Amino acid sequence: MTNTPSVKAIVFDLDGTLYEETAHFDYYANRIKDKLPDEKQNLFMRDYQLAVNFEHPLQIGRIYDVENDLILVEQNGRIIEAYKWNGEPVVKEKLSQLYPNKITIDYKRMLNIGDLWWVPISIGAHYGALKEQSQQAFLETRDYMMSDQFKMKPIPGLKDLLEFLYKDIHLTLLTNSPEPDSEVILKKLGIDHLFHKKIFNGKKPVKTKKWFEQLRNEVDVKFSEILSVGDNEVNDIKPVSELGCQTIYIDTYQLGKKTTASYVVNKMSEAIPIIDFLTISKIKR
Ligand SMILES: [Mg+2]
Incomplete structure (x- = not known):
């Protein structure tokens, strides 16, 4: 049966x-960029463009470890690969030292890049944007989405x-x-x-x-x-x-x-x- x-x-x-x-993601990225120091703004936008095109180690489907400034690839909670910001892989021995146990996504230290919202947040964190600044940028983006400018x-x-x-x-x-x-x-x-x-x-x-x-x-x-x-x-x-x-x-x-x-x-x-x-x-x- x-x-x-x-x-x-x-x-x-x-x-x-x-x-x-998806237009609001670019808007969001720009609002985070505005909150960074002048000398970081171009770097932020460059990385954002690369990341949305999957040409940067930071991309959807990965995890950003804010404290260690590393980009992680996870499988069943375990870290199987990690990359520095410039794309250089972290060697296996170092990896097991840094992440001996399953990791926990807390959206403070460990950001899961599960969708496009988290790409500019993570890149912003790399360049020193505070959590409150990303949150402010998010609220500005939601205002934009509520306006007539944002066509749905x-x-x-x-x-x-x-x-x-x-x-x-x-x-x-x-x-x-x-x-x-x-x-x-x-x-x-x-x-x-x-x-x-x-x-x-x-x-x-x-x-x-x-x-x-x-x-x-x-x-x-x-x-x-x-x-x-x-x-x-x-x-x-x-x-x-x-x-x-x-x-x-x-x-x-x-x-x-x-x-x-x-x-x-x-x-x-x-x-x-x-x-x-x-x-x-x-x-x-
Ligand atoms: Mg969703």
Whole structure:
């Protein structure tokens, strides 16, 4: 007997999941650049351009160790490679000295470059930008995203899908971004009214499991009946795979890394038919 798909609740990430625009990342990089000393600004922009083109050791899919100023490649929590800023590899003996145990992503000392937000943050940290300055730049960027200047194009089929699911499937938005700007973005996309619950400042990955446990209790579903959809493996996929939830990982940059996701797609529009399939038995047609 085949397993009937039985998703009863879906949790969506926002940034990079429910919209595909990328212009705001350059804006963000420029706001961080503005906060650096003059002599660092060109170096910052040079590294940023290289990094977004995957021509710099610092790139999406890696980790930046702020204290040691090293770029790390991780596998199952263990560091298997490390590079200095100039691309020179760290020798194996030094590597096991520096990272004898599994590492913990704390977004203070260890920055997981899971999406494009973390590229300018990490490069900024290398050139001396303080956490507060990156945070200020982030808020300036969200202001820009709320303005008319930032044009958004809804993902074809997404609004129809959410409208269709809304009656029978519990829909949650779970984002690390703040509420005011996220709400404006949802309004621009015309989908702000299509969630039963919205969680802002979600503090993923630290609190990811907590939110899913809460959802399971509140909505009375099993973990296996919850589907998580997101573009950040560490925040949206790994913690909930461990709980036994179903997952769709949007691998925008086709990192080809080992993933625990149930499904991997390159963009949201490819996830739509999968969501359709997974919810089919729950919807009264
Ligand atoms: Mg995201």
